[in-house]
Amino acid sequence: MTSGFLSTKLFGGLAFRVLLFLSLALLPIGLIAVMQNREIADQSQTTAELSLIGATEQAVQGERGAIQEAIGAAQALATIVDLVRADAEECSKFLRSYQKDNPLYRTVGLVEMNGIMQCSSLEGSFDFSSSPGFERAVAEDGLTVTFSERGPVSNVAVVLVNVPVRKDGEITGFLTISIDKQMLKEMVSSELANKPRAIVTYNASGQVLITHQEPEVSQAELPANYSLAQLTGTERQVFEGSNVQGAPRVFAVTPIVPQKVFSMTVWDTDTPLLQTDFTGRLSAILPFVMWGASLVVAFWALNRLAIRHIRALGRQMRHFALNRTLPRKTMAENVPQEILAMENAFLSMADSIMRDEARLEDSLREKNILLKEVHHRVKNNLQLISSIMNMQIRQAPTEANRLVLQRLQDRILSLATVHKSLYQGDEMTRVDGSVLLKEIVARNLAVGLSQGSGVEVSETYDSVMIGPDDAAPLTLLVSEAMTNALKHVPQGAPEGARIKVSLEKVEAERAVLSISNTSGGTPPDGGTGLGSRLIQAFARQLNGELEVDEGGEDYTLRLSFPVPLADKETYDY
Numbered sequence: 001m002t003s004g005f006l007s008t009k010l011f012g013g014l015a016f017r018v019l020l021f022l023s024l025a026l027l028p029i030g031l032i033a034v035m036q037n038r039e040i041a042d043q044s045q046t047t048a049e050l051s052l053i054g055a056t057e058q059a060v061q062g063e064r065g066a067i068q069e070a071i072g073a074a075q076a077l078a079t080i081v082d083l084v085r086a087d088a089e090e091c092s093k094f095l096r097s098y099q100k101d102n103p104l105y106r107t108v109g110l111v112e113m114n115g116i117m118q119c120s121s122l123e124g125s126f127d128f129s130s131s132p133g134f135e136r137a138v139a140e141d142g143l144t145v146t147f148s149e150r151g152p153v154s155n156v157a158v159v160l161v162n163v164p165v166r167k168d169g170e171i172t173g174f175l176t177i178s179i180d181k182q183m184l185k186e187m188v189s190s191e192l193a194n195k196p197r198a199i200v201t202y203n204a205s206g207q208v209l210i211t212h213q214e215p216e217v218s219q220a221e222l223p224a225n226y227s228l229a230q231l232t233g234t235e236r237q238v239f240e241g242s243n244v245q246g247a248p249r250v251f252a253v254t255p256i257v258p259q260k261v262f263s264m265t266v267w268d269t270d271t272p273l274l275q276t277d278f279t280g281r282l283s284a285i286l287p288f289v290m291w292g293a294s295l296v297v298a299f300w301a302l303n304r305l306a307i308r309h310i311r312a313l314g315r316q317m318r319h320f321a322l323n324r325t326l327p328r329k330t331m332a333e334n335v336p337q338e339i340l341a342m343e344n345a346f347l348s349m350a351d352s353i354m355r356d357e358a359r360l361e362d363s364l365r366e367k368n369i370l371l372k373e374v375h376h377r378v379k380n381n382l383q384l385i386s387s388i389m390n391m392q393i394r395q396a397p398t399e400a401n402r403l404v405l406q407r408l409q410d411r412i413l414s415l416a417t418v419h420k421s422l423y424q425g426d427e428m429t430r431v432d433g434s435v436l437l438k439e440i441v442a443r444n445l446a447v448g449l450s451q452g453s454g455v456e457v458s459e460t461y462d463s464v465m466i467g468p469d470d471a472a473p474l475t476l477l478v479s480e481a482m483t484n485a486l487k488h489v490p491q492g493a494p495e496g497a498r499i500k501v502s503l504e505k506v507e508a509e510r511a512v513l514s515i516s517n518t519s520g521g522t523p524p525d526g527g528t529g530l531g532s533r534l535i536q537a538f539a540r541q542l543n544g545e546l547e548v549d550e551g552g553e554d555y556t557l558r559l560s561f562p563v564p565l566a567d568k569e570t571y572d573y
Contacts, residue, residue, distance in 0.1 A: 015299055015307060022298050026291055033287035048274045049238040052252040052267060059199055060263040062187025063210060064256045066104060067145065067161070070177045071257065073102070074163035078175040081110050081119060082165055085173075091119035106178040107153050110165065113138075113173055126153055128176075136205075137162040137174050145261050147181070147209045157181040159209050184210050194272055196265035197221055197249070202228045203261055220244050221266040223251055234258055240269070250274060309339045313346065320350050324357075375423035382416035407531075410447070410483065414440055414475040418468070429567050431471050433503055433511070434461035440478050441501050448486035453497070455489055455518075460502040464511045464563055470542055474561075477538035478513070480531045481557050485517035488555060496553075511563045516556035 057064070077098065084091045091110065099108045099121035109120025115129025128134040133146045144162045158178040165173040198221035201210040206229030211218035221243045222228070231237070236254045243249045243266065250267040267274070309331060316327050331343055389409045396402040417439050421431045441459060449455060466474060482501075490497045499517045506512050535557070539546040544561030 014310075015302055018302055019295050019299060022295065023291070026294060030287050030291055033290075037287065049252075052238050052250065052265070052271075052274070053236045053254055055194065055196070056199075056252045056254050056263060056265040059196065059212075059265060060201060060254075060256065063184045063201060064263070066179060066184055066187060067159070067256055067261055070105065070161045070179055071143065071145075071163065073098075073105075074161050074175045074177050077108065077177075078163050078165040081175060082167060082172070085110060085119055088118040088125075092121070092123075095119060096121040104179060104183055106156070106158055106180050107176070109176050111162075111174045111176055113171070117176070120153075122153060133160045133162065133176075134174070137164070141171065143257075143260060145203050145209065145257065147203075147207055148178075153178070159184060181210060185212055196252075196267050198266040199263065200228075200266075201256065201261065201263045204232050204259060205229055206232075209261065221249065223249070228262075228264075231264065232259070232262055305336055306339070309335050313339065313343055316343070317346060324354060326350055372423040375419040379416045379419040379423070382412050382419070386412050386416070406447075407483065410444070410479050411476055413443065414479040415472060417443075418471045418475050421471070430465040430467060433464040433466045433471070433474065436466070436471060436475055437461060437478055437501070437503055437513075440475050441482055444479060444482035444486065445499075448483065450491065453491040455491055456498040458498070458500045460500075460504070462503055462505040462511070464503060464505050466563060467567060470561075470563075473538040473541040474513070477535055477542070477559070478515070480534050480538070481515045484531050484535075484557075485515055485555075488519060489517040505563070506560075509563055509565055511561060513559040513561070514556065516554045518553055519550070519555045 077095070081091060081095070084094060095108045095110070099105050102108075105121075107121055109117045109122070109126075111117045111128050111134060115131070115134055116125060116127055118125040120126070131148075133144070133148060136146060137144045142164060144160075146160045146162070147157070148160055149157050157180075159181055161177045161179065162174045164171045165175055198218045199210075199212040200208060200218055200222070202208050206227055208218070208228070213221075223231075223241050224244050224246065225241055231251075231253050234255060236252075238250065238252045240248070240250050248269050250269055250271065251264060252267065253262055253264045255262050312331065319325050319327075326347065330347070331340060333340075335343075386409050389405055389412070393402050393405045393409070396405060417436060418431070421436050421439075438459065438461060445457060449457075478501075482499075485499050489499055497518045500514070502512075502514045504512045504514070536546060539559055539561070542559070542561040544559045547556075547558040547560075549556040549558070
């Protein structure tokens with residue numbers, strides 16, 4: 001189906017141009033489809049990121065609830081404790097009762113601004129003035145969540161929640177709740193279908209609060225190009241990067257307590273949560289598939305409905321142009337009507353051309369027959385005149401009269417030879433100069449050279465095609481030149497007498513005629529010089545260059561004349 005498409009000039013063919021314009025027509029639709037697919041891809045990416053955020057929130061929902069509950073409890077207790085703080089024993093009794101009901105909390109206590117904690121769920125008083133957690137709570141002047149590897153009271157790893165206690169707008173202490181880290185780690189959701197490589201909970205300053213893996217593992221999975229303090233804010237975020245060891249990872253960050261506590265999960269780049277479904281991937285290439293399918297269908301339809309029929313019509317035209325043959329059968333009826341109309345127009349035109357050519361051929365044949373008849377009759381008339389002159393020659397009273405009549409007869413017979421060559425030849429506009437000159441020279445030798453003259457005659461002729469207008473003066477010139485040569489060549493000499501005649505084609509459009517004879521003969525009396533004048537006149541008529549060489553033993557006449565390849569213009573008289 002595509003053989004013709006690839007064998008022609010690609011960019012000049014009908015198929016290429018139609019496909020190009022079809023592509024331009026489909027371009028706006030394709031751009032819209034690409035934009036829609038881009039939106040779908042963005043939506044898929046957003047969905048994948050939301051899936052990671054959701055998985056992160058699901059993984060830390062236990063510790064999120066615990067920390068938020070601890071903050072809420074601390075805020076509520078801060079209001080109540082402020083009412084009973086004056087009585088340390090009563091205050092401690094209240095907090096001890098609360099802690100007993102909430103075993104998640106290791107310690108619940110009120111730390112005064114001097115760092116002393118007398119009201120707590122524990123027995124006795126404690127000094128936190130040099131504790132980093134207390135110093136930070138005082139420095140930040142607000143809610144803080146920190147981590148202590150070894151609690152100053154419980155001696156275990158705890159997460160400390162510090163809520164300021166205010167009176168008349170001023171901070172008078174901090175309500176502190178410590179949460180057992182091990183219990184927080186055990187709160188990770190077991191319902192996750194896809195588990196992250198690491199889960200890290202940290203505060204706004206970048207301090208790690210909770211890790212659900214070994215500390216070394218969690219530390220190795222942290223992002224290499226960001227510190228935890230940089231990954232804080234109110235917005236959830238998902239980004240790609242590499243961990244500390246350089247492995248590619250995807251990180252998801254979500255706030256647990258706005259601007260205070262955050263959780264981050266670390267995922268492999270090939271996690272199923274990030275993989276878009278097959279439909280999403282297919283939609284990315286669907287516009288290009290549709291474009292390619294449209295071009296294939298369009299090319300198939302164009303080739304089947306138009307191109308192959310146009311090529312068939314072209315083959316019919318080429319065959320007609322080469323050998324004037326028409327197709328044996330026309331195209332089928334299922335061909336489009338427009339192409340059938342073209343074929344019918346071509347067949348009608350071809351039939352008209354063949355009829356016109358037949359009429360022209362008949363007319364040309366008739367013209368050639370008439371021309372041959374004209375030349376034949378002219379030749380017969382000239383021979384009739386020559387026969388009449390023979391009668392007059394026999395009755396001439398003197399030898400001089402006979403010579404004059406014989407010379408005139410030779411000229412008439414030379415013209416008759418031209419007309420004979422024209423009607424006997426295949427071409428009416430050209431005659432072979434070699435054939436013409438052979439006959440003229442042979443007739444002159446038969447008349448002017450007697451038996452036993454001892455004259456050596458050599459003839460060399462190239463085939464030179466000459467027009468009728470040049471054939472007549474050329475034959476007359478050769479006839480005059482041969483008459484002069486026979487007149488002056490010594491006849492009857494023992495040896496050395498010779499006549500040479502040659503016609504040579506020296507260039508594509510130039511020929512040279514050469515006639516030479518041995519000097520020394522005794523010409524008949526009564527020469528008038530008419531032959532020389534006629535030779536010069538005929539040379540001018542041929543537009544030739546005439547040279548005569550009388551030096552040495554030979555007399556040589558040399559004529560160089562043009563032989564145009566194109567026929568001379570014929571005038572309609």
